[in-house]
Amino acid sequence: MQKKILHILVLPQLAGSQRVALDILRSLPDDEFEKHVLFSTEIDGIKRQECQQAFEGAGVKVHYSKNLKRSICLSDLPALFEIYRMCRRNRYDIVHTHSTKPGIIGRIAATLAQVPCVIHTVHGLAFHKFVKFPRWQFYWLCEMVASLFCDRIVLVNKYYLRYFKWFRKKNTTIYNGVDFSLFPPIVPISDRINREPLKILSVGRVDFQKDPLTLLKAAQIVIRKEPKVQFTIVGEGELYQDCVQFIAMHGLSANITMAGWHNDVQLFYMNHDIFALTSIYESFGLIFVEAGYHMLPVVATNVEGIPEVVLDGETGLLAEAKNVERIAENILHLMADSRMRTEMGIKAHDWVISHFSTEEMCRKYLDLYRACCVRS
Structure with a gap:
């Protein structure tokens, strides 16, 4: 029986994290996984069209959230409930979030919806040395709280391990890859x-x-x-x-x-x-x-x-x-x-x-998905 997997991103454009998600989903065996992706509606036009065509060409069903936004805003709570309802309705086995904003809202919503396996890939951190300290603390606290709402945390470098030392059992490093x-x-x-x-x-x-x-x-x-x-x-x-x-x-x-x-x-x-x-x-x-x-x-x-x-x-x-x-x-x-x-x-x-090949990256993600499904 196929496992249903949902990737959650923000912008529907073929940039860094979107390309990583596309490569992962494209590589998953069709007889083993039913593949879905969720984007915001913040970008329209040619970029969105190219992105949607690329994912659909990889056998992925594309969904859009009217409430999910890249910046912190009043629609964050509606976005959380929207994703929660989507997870309950579609009964996903795995929800995989990417980057900060969908990582916070998506992880909480998926956990509340009792998705068996929730994974987050940290493609970047909002708390860095060029952010003023009060904001740095706020971003750090949001990330740490959200990390309580997932089963595995994937870091794209070893440098970030210092920020997730309280989640050692959840952490793993998988470098991004390119399809040469x-x-x-x-x-x-x-x-x-x-x-x-x-x-x-x-x-x-x-x-x-x-x-x-x-x-x-x-x-x-x-x-x-x-x-x-x-x-x-x-x-x-x-x-x-x-x-x-x-x-x-x-x-x-x-x-x-x-x-x-x-x-x-x-x-x-x-x-x-x-x-x-x-x-x-x-x-x-x-x-x-x-x-x-x-x-x-x-x-x-x-x-x-x-x-x-x-x-x-x-x-x-x-x-x-x-x-x-x-x-x-x-x-x-x-x-x-x-x-x-x-x-x-x-x-x-x-x-x-x-x-840094896609073959190595995708193999490690597939192993991670299979291990999570066995545990769940």
Whole structure:
């Protein structure tokens, strides 16, 4: 008899946690699991359509919640009751929540609805060092309370274990994975070595977390010393216009391109030489795995889970968050040393292929689901 499983996320777009959930659900045997996913209705249009088509193409039934929102709001309580009723009505065997907001509301609702197995994956934490302490305490307390309402907690890095030491029996670490079979062929290193001008790529949401203005300030320093260098920033977010204004104000339009949102970014990796991202917090970063697959050395920040994906001095160069000068130095160092770029690129490819595949990730989740079903 099939086990009914529901994944709960917020935004219906093919970003990090959504791609992870899609890969997990796609990999589950159809004769063993009946697959469902729940999203909010906050995003409409092409992104939502692409997301829905991808999940339905994987044999997943897609549901929407009119009350579930990404931010804290008055609809949180109605969302909890909506999910509770859905769980009672559909009699799910497993509810798997992703990220902070659905993790809090979804875990409580599923437990109250007596779902036999409730699992939460921590894709990121709202309490980090750039949050003021009263808010940090509030977010921490919410996460700890919600952790009482689940059977297993999956962390995407080992760094987060320090925050869940009271739940050691529930904790496990499963690194995110990428389906490398979907990627185009790699551009040979020999074709990149003498490519001019050098191109630096950044991919991700243009928002507070990714801190794109720090990257632009570092780029400004790099451009002064290497006037031919080209930067490309792929993504959208609330700081997009701030970035456009910064580029215009400092006369950097000839060197920096704001490329906007692209669902498929593989061609960008193939046409660039270095990958850079200046996040102030980052649980994992699938984009680092994608960059590594394409043999791009990485310049990034030494925060949370990044050092577990980007090996400092081996597959990239790390700096403290918001350290504009050091980030610029790391970019310039890689630009000046083609041998280092080559060695780091090759090591990055070998590292991500051997540690961050979807096959390994999905196998571990399937084992987790089966173990939970046996216990329940």
